[in-house]
Amino acid sequence: MGMTEHLDWTAFAVFVFFFVLVTVLGFWASRWQAGPKKEAHLDEWGLGGRNFGTWITWFLVGGDFYTAYTVIAVPALVYAVGAYGFFALPYTILVYPIVFLIMPRLWHVAQKAGHVTAADVVYARYGSRALEFAVALTAVLATMPYIALQLVGMEVVIKALGLTGEVPLAAAFIILALYTYAAGLRAPALIAFVKDLMIYVVVLVAVVLVPTKLGGYGAVFSAAGEAFAAKGGATGLLLQPQQMLPFASLALGSALAAFMYPHTLTGIFAAKSADTIRKNAVFLPAYTVLLGLIALLGYMGHAAHLTVKSNNDIVPALFNALFPSWFAGFAFAAIAIGALVPAAVMSIGAANLFTRNFWKAYVNPQVTPAGEQQVAKIVSLVVKVGALVFILFLPTQFALDLQLLGGLWILQTFPAVVFGLFFGWYRATPLLIGWAAGLAGGTAIAFADGIKPVHTFAIGDGHYTLYTGLVALAINIVVATVVQLVLPRRNAEVVGPA
Amino acid sequence: MRLLLLLPFVGLLWIPFYNHELPALFGFPFFYWYQFLWVPLTAFLIWLVYRREREEGDA
Numbered sequence: 264m265g266m267t268e269h270l271d272w273t274a275f276a277v278f279v280f281f282f283v284l285v286t287v288l289g290f291w292a293s294r295w296q297a298g299p300k301k302e303a304h305l306d307e308w309g310l311g312g313r314n315f316g317t318w319i320t321w322f323l324v325g326g327d328f329y330t331a332y333t334v335i336a337v338p339a340l341v342y343a344v345g346a347y348g349f350f351a352l353p354y355t356i357l358v359y360p361i362v363f364l365i366m367p368r369l370w371h372v373a374q375k376a377g378h379v380t381a382a383d384v385v386y387a388r389y390g391s392r393a394l395e396f397a398v399a400l401t402a403v404l405a406t407m408p409y410i411a412l413q414l415v416g417m418e419v420v421i422k423a424l425g426l427t428g429e430v431p432l433a434a435a436f437i438i439l440a441l442y443t444y445a446a447g448l449r450a451p452a453l454i455a456f457v458k459d460l461m462i463y464v465v466v467l468v469a470v471v472l473v474p475t476k477l478g479g480y481g482a483v484f485s486a487a488g489e490a491f492a493a494k495g496g497a498t499g500l501l502l503q504p505q506q507m508l509p510f511a512s513l514a515l516g517s518a519l520a521a522f523m524y525p526h527t528l529t530g531i532f533a534a535k536s537a538d539t540i541r542k543n544a545v546f547l548p549a550y551t552v553l554l555g556l557i558a559l560l561g562y563m564g565h566a567a568h569l570t571v572k573s574n575n576d577i578v579p580a581l582f583n584a585l586f587p588s589w590f591a592g593f594a595f596a597a598i599a600i601g602a603l604v605p606a607a608v609m610s611i612g613a614a615n616l617f618t619r620n621f622w623k624a625y626v627n628p629q630v631t632p633a634g635e636q637q638v639a640k641i642v643s644l645v646v647k648v649g650a651l652v653f654i655l656f657l658p659t660q661f662a663l664d665l666q667l668l669g670g671l672w673i674l675q676t677f678p679a680v681v682f683g684l685f686f687g688w689y690r691a692t693p694l695l696i697g698w699a700a701g702l703a704g705g706t707a708i709a710f711a712d713g714i715k716p717v718h719t720f721a722i723g724d725g726h727y728t729l730y731t732g733l734v735a736l737a738i739n740i741v742v743a744t745v746v747q748l749v750l751p752r753r754n755a756e757v758v759g760p761a
Numbered sequence: 762m763r764l765l766l767l768l769p770f771v772g773l774l775w776i777p778f779y780n781h782e783l784p785a786l787f788g789f790p791f792f793y794w795y796q797f798l799w800v801p802l803t804a805f806l807i808w809l810v811y812r813r814e815r816e817e818g819d820a
Binding site: 346349352353356357359360363364474479480481482483484500501502507508510511514515538541542544545546548549551552555559 | 769785787
């Protein structure tokens with residue numbers, strides 16, 4: 264059973280209706296939740312006026328952290344390998360105790376001094392332009408391929424509608440770029456309401472109706488189990504012994520990295536209060552239930568006996584096979600809109616970084632808040648066009664590889680961003696050298712493995728496989744600690760806290 | 762109180778504890794429903810810590 268090659272008019276009409284709806288919302292958003300400050304200011308465009316309460320933050324971070332690519336890629340991995348793909352579940356559970364402990368503190372520091380990015384916080388804490396630059400550069404590099412992957416998510420559903428060529432994708436992205444330019448963070452925050460409600464409807468309908476069509480969850484799991492037994496290799500409904508350590512280390516490493524990305528941090532900085540963030544750590548796990556259910560779509564693909572050319576096609580193929588075309592169109596619109604929200608927030612986060620930690624730091628230190636906003640708006644356009652060009656002209660695998668490395672890279676900013684919030688022992692130079700060692704070491708290991716997320720160490724007779732990002736973080740912290748201990752104290756006066 | 766937040770890490774990172782098919786629940790092998798169960802459990806633990814800290818005035 265393949266994808267429909269012909270345009271499905273019903274599905275297409277439903278899809279276009281919702282796409283137009285969010286486009287209108289996106290442009291209208293510039294007037295929504297406008298604060299008392301009417302003048303142009305980066306806080307307004309880049310952080311929605313720093314005034315998002317519990318509900319808006321819940322929809323925004325939920326819509327932004329659980330991306331369209333996740334909806335496509337997690338079930339694809341589960342379809343391909345089984346239990347191992349479920350590391351996304353412990354990952355998106357463990358992230359919340361971490362958010363609860365760290366992010367209210369980061370918010371307080373940022374709020375007091377008017378910081379817009381993590382690199383701002385680092386510069387204020389350590390007074391080191393070099394460390395600020397390291398954190399900002401890492402964040403931008405890690406985000407660019409992530410934006411590109413949202414386009415991959417959109418591409419998959421556009422193809423499933425039966426549309427061909429690159430024009431629809433480019434058109435959708437250019438519309439997104441325009442309303443993000445106009446409305447800033449308010450656009451994705453408003454669209455997130457629509458997107459998240461649509462995704463909840465799609466997933467709830469799918470997890471209730473699909474198993475009844477396929478003979479219940481018992482039948483879904485046993486069909487998947489049989490498919491993996493026939494396939495062999497490192498697949499199955501349970502983890503093989505050698506998969507346990509990579510599963511656990513991927514979950515932990517990803518959870519530590521998740522809120523170091525500019526798109527998730529932008530949601531944090533835009534919150535109205537620290538209490539807003541604490542409440543969200545309690546309520547955001549609702550999205551994790553959704554993600555777990557989405558992951559199960561991979562097994563439903565086996566139960567429906569679907570075969571696809573690319574694993575990423577499994578979710579659209581499932582909807583096309585089991586649902587009337589109007590509902591398939593609704594589901595594809597949900598996924599496509601699900602790509603717009605994170606792509607918008609990511610480009611805003613990257614634009615904020617460029618403006619604050621490059622433009623203001625090196626080009627124009629006297630830039631006004633209104634000038635900052637103008638720079639950030641233009642950069643957000645450039646970033647989105649860059650991601651579009653990336654996807655249209657470079658192989659998709661390149662974006663996938665870079666996104667994987669991006670996760671490893673962003674994790675290396677954790678010590679610089681987080682440690683200073685809790686204790687003041689580390690100085691800037693040790694943290695910078697640790698960052699460089701983790702980044703270089705981790706990237707070298709990943710390249711030596713052929714850009715795989717995990718690395719196998721042979722110690723004696725045993726083989727231990729770990730998430731490379733976590734290994735790099737260990738290198739990072741060990742090097743920072745050693746340098747901190749051996750570096751003469753005198754240097755502390757030069758690079759010490761500002 | 763914050764030590765409660767370590768429980769999800771113990772419960773989810775010690776894989777041999779839950780890498781089993783049985784007991785199944787509503788057709789879900791143990792491996793799956795056990796992980797799903799940790800979602801509300803973790804939210805509840807965070808809520809307990811949140812409530813306590815707000816009473817103490819830390820929040």
